[in-house]
Amino acid sequence: MSALFRCRALGRTFGAGAAAVTAVAEATCRIEPGDRIAVSGASGSGKSTLLHLIAGLETPTSGEAEWPGLGGDPRRPPGAVxxxxxxxxxxxxxxxxxxVSLPLLLCGHEPAEARKRAIAALELLGLDELAGRLPEEISGGQAQRVVIARAIATxxxxxxxDEPTxxxxxxxxxxxxxxxxxAAAHLDAALVVATHDEDVAARxxxxxxxxxGHLRTGWAAPC
Ligand SMILES: Nc1ncnc2c1ncn2[C@@H]1O[C@H](COP(=O)(O)OP(=O)(O)OP(=O)(O)O)[C@@H](O)[C@H]1O
Ligand SMILES: [Mg+2]
Known part of the structure; x- marks a missing residue:
């Protein structure tokens, strides 16, 4: 099976001249179907920027990124990433x-179908009792589970x-x-989690x- 994502010497620099910040420098990696990957690193080390590059939300300033397992385009079909x-x-x-319905509507589903799929995603995560509540009426942990339901609905x-915990x-x-x-097991999806939390990364x-800004793959956490 093709890699979902692969990159070679991928980089993202923000700004120019003396103010330039290289958030990601020369990253080379690949993500296969079913992978479970933790990305650790200090604040400002480039974790979010790397995830945005993988999602195709950020344009690289150097190197190459490819999504062979997604037909070459991380946005097609919509919701695949x-x-x-x-x-x-x-x-x-x-x-x-x-x-939870919103990305489904943006992907072109009819409102009734989007609602049906949103409720199915909420049920899958045991969140159906929150269905009619506003974000201000739920806890931080519940909100984060709803965000995951929204992510898996497509x-x-x-x-x-990115730092989900x-x-x-x-x-x-x-x-x-x-x-x-x-959710990743249910969808048979690859999962990449940026985290500062060693307990999360260890799982x-x-x-x-x-x-x-430099990525090391095959890294082992110090004991
Ligand atoms: N849009 C932007 N414009 C300018 N600089 C940016 C931008 N986004 C990120 N940076 C800079 O790039 C570097 C890496 O940032 P990034 O957010 O990727 O780090 P991070 O590892 O996710 O940090 P944290 O753990 O605090 O979330 C930082 O120096 C940051 O200030
Ligand atoms: Mg970050």
Whole structure:
């Protein structure tokens, strides 16, 4: 089977001249179907930028990126790559079901079908009782599970999660990771998680590490 993503000497520099910041430098890696990858690294080391490059949300300034297992384009079919963003991203004026429906509507589904699929994604994650609530009426851990439901509603084959447990206590973080792993298994999707949390990283099969924009794959955490 083709790799979902592969890149060679991939880089992303923001700004120019003396103000230039190289967030990702010369990254070479690949993601295969079914992979479970943790990306660790200090704050500012380039984890989010790497995930955005993998998702095709950020344009590289050097190197090559390819999505052979996705027919070459991370946005086609729409929803094949899904992202759980680092920043809170539920729209406050929409209830939980409407938030989860949104990417389905953007992918071209009819409203009734989008709602049906959104409710199925919420049920899969045991969140159906939150369906009519507004984001301000649910906890941080519940909100993060809803964001995961939204990410899986389009049935992605590549699921990227950027610090999905960053704001959560240890118990809630473990539960959110349970949900991510179960969702990826259900979808038969590859899962890439950027995380500062060693407990979270230890539960994923493969370790990548970012340091000052440089990616090391096959990295082993110090004991
Ligand atoms: N849009 C942008 N414009 C300018 N600089 C940026 C931009 N996005 C990221 N950077 C810079 O690129 C570097 C890497 O940032 P990035 O957000 O990828 O790191 P990170 O490892 O995800 O950090 P954190 O753990 O704090 O989320 C940082 O120096 C950051 O300030
Ligand atoms: Mg980040």
């Amino acid at each position: 899904a992202m759980v963003f680092q920043a809170p991203s539920l729209l406050p004026a929409l209830d939980v079901t409407e938030n 049935r992605p084959v590549l699921l990227l999660a 960053g704001q959560l206590d240890t118990g809630t973080a473990a539960a959110v990771l349970d949900v991510l792993l179960a 994923l099969g493969t370790r990548w590490h970012m340091r000052d």
